[in-house]
Amino acid sequence: MELIIRIYLALMFVxxxxxxxxxxxxxxxxxxxxxxPVPKSYPFVSILIPAYNEEDSIAGTIDHxxxxxxxxxxxxxxxxxxxSKDRTKDVILRYVKSNENVRLLDKxxxxxxxxxxxxxxxxxxxxxxxxxxxxxxxxDSLRKLVGLFDDPQMGAVTSFVSVRNSKETVLTKIQEIExxxxxxxxxxxxxxxxxxxxxxxxxxxxxxxxxxxxxxDPKSITEDIDITWNMxxxxxxxxxxxxxxxxxxxxxxxxxxxxxRTRWGMGGLQAISKYRKIFFRKGMFGAFVxxxxxxxIILSLFGFFFSLxxxxxxxxxxxxxxxxxxxxxxxxFHWNNFLFYPSIIFIYLIFLFVIxxxxxxxxxxxxSHQKGFSLKGFFKMSFYTLIYLLIYPIVWIVSIYRYSxxxxxx
Amino acid sequence: xxxxxxxxxxxxxxxxxxxxxxxAIGVYFxxxxxxxxxxxxxxxxxxxxxxxxSLDILSSSNQSCNQVWTKLLFLNDKxxxxxxxxxxxxxxxxxxxxxIVLHKRYDLLRTILWQQFILAKKKCGVERNTVVYLYxxxxxxxxxxxxxxxxxxxxxxxxxxxxxKIVLIPIAADLDLSSLELMKxxxxxxxxxxxxxxEKYQVQDLNAFDSIETNLDLNNSRTKK
Numbered sequence: 001m002e003l004i005i006r007i008y009l010a011l012m013f014v015x016x017x018x019x020x021x022x023x024x025x026x027x028x029x030x031x032x033x034x035x036x037p038v039p040k041s042y043p044f045v046s047i048l049i050p051a052y053n054e055e056d057s058i059a060g061t062i063d064h065x066x067x068x069x070x071x072x073x074x075x076x077x078x079x080x081x082x083x084s085k086d087r088t089k090d091v092i093l094r095y096v097k098s099n100e101n102v103r104l105l106d107k108x109x110x111x112x113x114x115x116x117x118x119x120x121x122x123x124x125x126x127x128x129x130x131x132x133x134x135x136x137x138x139x140d141s142l143r144k145l146v147g148l149f150d151d152p153q154m155g156a157v158t159s160f161v162s163v164r165n166s167k168e169t170v171l172t173k174i175q176e177i178e179x180x181x182x183x184x185x186x187x188x189x190x191x192x193x194x195x196x197x198x199x200x201x202x203x204x205x206x207x208x209x210x211x212x213x214x215x216x217d218p219k220s221i222t223e224d225i226d227i228t229w230n231m232x233x234x235x236x237x238x239x240x241x242x243x244x245x246x247x248x249x250x251x252x253x254x255x256x257x258x259x260x261r262t263r264w265g266m267g268g269l270q271a272i273s274k275y276r277k278i279f280f281r282k283g284m285f286g287a288f289v290x291x292x293x294x295x296x297i298i299l300s301l302f303g304f305f306f307s308l309x310x311x312x313x314x315x316x317x318x319x320x321x322x323x324x325x326x327x328x329x330x331x332x333f334h335w336n337n338f339l340f341y342p343s344i345i346f347i348y349l350i351f352l353f354v355i356x357x358x359x360x361x362x363x364x365x366x367x368s369h370q371k372g373f374s375l376k377g378f379f380k381m382s383f384y385t386l387i388y389l390l391i392y393p394i395v396w397i398v399s400i401y402r403y404s405x406x407x408x409x410x
Numbered sequence: 411x412x413x414x415x416x417x418x419x420x421x422x423x424x425x426x427x428x429x430x431x432x433x434a435i436g437v438y439f440x441x442x443x444x445x446x447x448x449x450x451x452x453x454x455x456x457x458x459x460x461x462x463x464s465l466d467i468l469s470s471s472n473q474s475c476n477q478v479w480t481k482l483l484f485l486n487d488k489x490x491x492x493x494x495x496x497x498x499x500x501x502x503x504x505x506x507x508x509x510i511v512l513h514k515r516y517d518l519l520r521t522i523l524w525q526q527f528i529l530a531k532k533k534c535g536v537e538r539n540t541v542v543y544l545y546x547x548x549x550x551x552x553x554x555x556x557x558x559x560x561x562x563x564x565x566x567x568x569x570x571x572x573x574x575k576i577v578l579i580p581i582a583a584d585l586d587l588s589s590l591e592l593m594k595x596x597x598x599x600x601x602x603x604x605x606x607x608x609e610k611y612q613v614q615d616l617n618a619f620d621s622i623e624t625n626l627d628l629n630n631s632r633t634k635k
Contacts, residue, residue, distance in 0.1 A: 013429050020428070021421035025414060191414045288418075313552065320556020321563070328619040330564035341443075341498045344436030351432075 004306070008345065011302055014295060015352065023359065025188045033187060033366065034243040037147035042074045045142065045204070046125030050080040050115040051133035055087040057249060062095050062102065064136040070143055077102045079133075080119050083109025088133075112200075113216035113223035120207065120215060128205045130224075135201035135248040136164065144244040145204050155209040155236030156228060158186065158198040164247040171257055174384050175250040177364075184363045187242045189289075195238040196289045198228045202246035209236050220274075221408060222267025229271050232285035233278055242367070258395065265399025266408060268293065297396055304393030357382050443499045444509055450492050451515055457485050458522055465529050475534035482530060483538070486523055486577055489516065493580070513547065513582060520581045521590045527577060528609060538577045539626045540609065541565065544594070544602040547582035557616065558603050564619050565605070575628055 026033070047065055051058050058079070065077055079092045081104060095102045105122055107115065120128055127149060131137060141159055148157045160183040166176035186195050198205070203224065210216075213230040220226035228238055251257040272294055278286040325332050360381050402408070461481050464474070493516045500509045527540050543565055545558050562580075569578050581590065583602040597606060605613045611625040 009433075013425060016429055017421055017425035020424045021417055024417045024420050024424070028414060028417060192417065316552045317555045317559065320553050321559030324557050324560030324616055325563045328560050328564045328616040330560060330619070331567050332563070334563055334566050341501070344432075344439055347439075348432050348436070 004309075005345065007302070008306060011299055012345075012348065012352070015299065018292075019352070019356065019359070022185070022188050025191045029188075029191050032191075034241075036144035036241045036243050037150060039143070039147040040150050042071050042143075043126040043146065043149065044074045044076075044124065045070065045127045045129050045146065046120075046123030046207075047075065047077045047129040047131055047142075048080060048116055048119040048123065049077065049131050049133050050082055050112050050119065051084060051088050051092070052082040052109065052112075053084045053086045053088060054133040055084070055091055057134040058088055058091050059095075060136055061131060061133050062092070064138075065131060066095075066099060066101070067139055068137060068142045069139045070146075072101060075101055076123060076125060078105055078119050078123055079103070080105040080107065080115045082107065082112070082115045111218055113218040113220060113226075116223065117215045117218070120210065123207075126207055128207050128210060129202065130200065130205070131202050131246075132200040132248060135161075135246050137202045138245040138247075141202060141244040141246055142204075144241050145202075148239045148241060149204070149206060151237060151239075153235075153237045154206065154239055155213075155231035155234075156195075156198045156203060156205045157239040157241065158195060158204075159202040159240075159244040159246045160187075160242045161199055161201045162245060162247045163250040165249050165252060168252045171254060172250050172252050174387065175257070177360075177381070177384050178388065179250070180367055181360065181363065183240075183242060184367065186240045190238075190240040192288065193237055193284050194232075194289045194292070195240045196228055196232070196293060197225050198238060200224050201248040202244070205231075206236075209234070220267065221263055221270055225264075225267050225271045226274070229275050229285070229289075232289060233275055235283060258398075261392075261395040262399050262402065265395050266403045268297070269399060269403045270408075300389075300393050301396055303389065304397075353382075353385075357385065360385070440499075444496075444512055447492060447496050447499065447509075447512060447516075450488075451512070451519070454485060454489055454492075454519055457481065458519060458526070461485065461526055462522070465526060465533065475530075478530055479534065479537050482523070482526060483577065486527075486579065489519055489523065490578065490580070492516070493520070510585070514585045514587065517582045517585050518587055518589065520579050521587060521593065524579050524581070524593070525589075527579070539572075539575055539607060539628075540577050540579060541568065541622070541626075542606040542609075543578070543580040544583035544599065544604050544606070545580060546584055546602055548584050554603070560616060561603055561605065561619075564622075568622065572626065572628070575626065 049058070049061060049065065054061075062077070062079065068075070077099075079095070079102060081089045081092055089104070089106060092102075092104050096104050103122070105115075105119055107118060116130060127146065129142065129145075137159070145157050145159060148154055161179050162183075163172055163176040163179055166172050186197065189195055205227070209231060210227070213227065213234050213236075215227075216223040217226045217230070231238055251260050272290065275285075275290060279290050280286055322332050357378060361378060364381070461478060464478050464481070496509060496513060496516060500513065524540065524542055527538075531537065531540075543561060545561070546554055550558065565578055565580075569576060583590065583594065583599075583604075594600070597609065597612070599606070599612065601614070603614070605619075605622060607613070607622055607625045608627065611621075613619060613622055
């Protein structure tokens with residue numbers, strides 16, 4: 001057996017393992033998927049909204065936060081203007097004047113992590129909620145998340161993000177489905193204490209533990225990944241509630257999407273590098289989260305390069321055959337050139353693809369995005385998955401290149 | 411959580427089972443395909459021996475020559491078809507070892523067929539033009555695969571144009587078959603891919619492939635030489 005086939009089979013085994021791992025966790029916990037514990041008490045929550053040039057969306061975000069179903073006396077809202085050059089500060093001031101719960105922290109631009117750290121210093125909450133300035137938490141989201149902090153080891157919890165502008169372009173439609181899977185996967189990983197990202201649109205942190213891990217790292221490109229990994233590496237728990245929803249504005253143009261994903265990619269690589277010494281050590285984080293994230297990247301890249309290799313090889317042979325056929329004045333093609341005898345590897349791949357899509361369909365049904373199985377939905381999902389599988393490895397390649405050349409600006 | 415931690419082990423058990431089942435099915439599937447080719451080979455082997463024996467005792471009567479030619483042509487067509495299938499299976503078999511031994515057997519069969527055609531031409535007169543195509547089987551470069559694809563296309567065109575005038579015999583030239591090595595040295599062949607027309611004319615240059623057609627004996631009738 002060729003070496004490349006051996007590697008391919010090994011990675012296929014890992015994929016099958018991960019697939020069944022997720023399936024088992026779903027079925028073991030099918031009654032707890034949307035579980036949100038009723039809090040024993042309502043702790044004081046400081047909501048931080050860092051904003052940079054968000055004059056268009058900040059009002060909507062503040063409105064949604066003000067509308068949260070949570071005792072008002074247990075809530076403070078700190079909107080951080082991170083040196084915006086547009087009218088963001090004016091919009092915030094309007095809310096500060098009319099709502100005693102809303103405060104403004106106006107500071108020169110220094111990035112999100114530093115803004116959050118300054119916001120935390122100014123706040124008094126036992127819990128720190130972070131809401132992106134282009135995100136809109138649902139009314140009951142905070143209440144549903146806070147109950148998870150009844151576990152004293154819980155350091156951070158995160159919500160289920162949906163795409164607000166999903167109908168805008170094909171790209172936002174794809175992202176709608178992608179966000180759905182990301183949220184779902186995070187919930188499944190929650191069952192083994194392995195939520196590895198607390199997202200920017202809405203996450204809550206226990207202040208005491210944030211202080212213990214040294215706050216948000218201003219050097220990190222993706223402070224949300226970094227603080228989650230920092231918490232996990234200190235043996236604090238991270239959790240997720242599928243029923244606590246927040247919507248966010250996703251990039252509608254390819255260029256913006258690619259930029260955002262490259263930043264996430266570089267942030268992921270930066271985090272892997274920062275916590276590399278914990279690999280295979282320190283409980284679930286070192287034994288599972290770090291290898292899982294790293295292996296996902298490797299699998300994505302290997303799949304891409306393997307497909308690219310097969311495609312280019314086949315194209316090169318076809319090119320040479322056509323070129324030399326014309327030289328020999330022969331027909332360029334014969335029907336037997338197109339006879340296809342599928343290899344077992346190919347059949348296996350199709351099998352995996354089909355069961356994955358069926359699983360995705362199940363997720364869509366469970367998250368109420370779809371009622372039952374639909375053939376249209378199945379093909380739509382297959383199309384999106386294929387597009388995604390083709391494009392995403394390119395994001396990783398660019399991220400790896402930029403990270404290795406220290407080109408971290410975004 | 412404790413209950414969920416068993417999921418790591420449970421998933422491993424299921425993954426090992428599914429993966430092993432997949433591999434087992436794959437091995438069965440690939441072996442079954444090559445088994446079919448192997449069974450056909452045994453049939454052909456009998457026919458080749460039969461033709462060979464017939465050639466040895468050929469009385470050169472028209473009746474016997476007709477029988478031998480018919481059998482040879484039929485066999486050549488069948489071997490050609492099956493060998494083409496074998497080639498495709500060989501490319502798609504990924505788990506089981508390469509089908510080299512089976513390939514060798516078929517190439518030996520085709521070498522014997524070539525020899526029998528030469529013998530039959532001598533004993534019964536020219537019935538068909540033999541067009542033997544020796545190609546590289548082991549690790550051809552991408553360019554060589556392109557060249558060999560082009561030669562296949564050309565020879566398929568030729569076969570379609572003169573279905574009753576030529577006998578096409580493609581043989582892998584690098585499988586270390588002593589009989590084929592002898593044939594190669596007899597005809598002074600030291601590189602491939604190459605096309606040999608009626609054991610006289612050899613072409614390697616794709617620009618010169620036109621000349622294959624001009625070197626065919628298209629007016630042949632069975633005249634004993």
